[in-house]
Amino acid sequence: MTPNQPYPSAKIEAPASASKLALIRRFLRAIGRQDQLDSGSFLERYAVPGGVMWQIKPGDQIEENLRGGFELRMAALKRAYEKHRAAYQQAYESHLNWEFTEQELATIVTFLESREGRHYLDGRWRMEAYTDTNTEDIEQGIVAEAQASLAQ
Incomplete structure (x- = not known):
């Protein structure tokens, strides 16, 4: 395998065992993704000034406080995200189950922790x-x- 060639996925279709699911969740926690899934913070890019939730045209003056505007938009994003949160969790858990063997996850998680x-x-x-x-x-x-x- 050459250095620039992607490492092949395990391509596991069977549902994760309880022990593998525990490793998947530890992996998500270790890399910081679980906190992002729990809080919805990965959606911040939409709430920052200049993001899609700020309808500002070139030359327009911003009439609101940037921090307050960000927080207002972030709160709206989090409310909208909450009903989809389980789908995001499932998507990550399913992909990690498909991507890695249980032994690979055990080794990776041991290192990351x-x-x-x-x-x-x-x-x-x-x-x-x-x-x-x-x-x-x-x-x-x-x-x-x-x-x-x-x-x-």
Whole structure:
């Protein structure tokens, strides 16, 4: 298997056993996704200023407080999400059951719940956040250069 080739899914169609379902839930908790599913916080991108829930046209003045506007929209999203929450939970649990064997999940969860696993998750998040911030100017230059080349 080459480094850029995706690792194959286990493609398990049978329902998860109780022990595998427990591992799936520990996996979701370890990676932080369970908290997002419980709170609906993954929907924040729709509530931020400039998101689809802010009907602002270029040149319009924002008349409301940004934090209050965000919180208002987030509360509406969470209310709307609540009736779909179980479907999201099921979708994640079903996919993880299909994706991994129980043994793979046991190994992965053991790692993710360890000190090194938590450091890996936090370190990866910090790497992405800091690197994205530190290379933002370079990236804008790349996009500008690419756009200019298309205009020629």
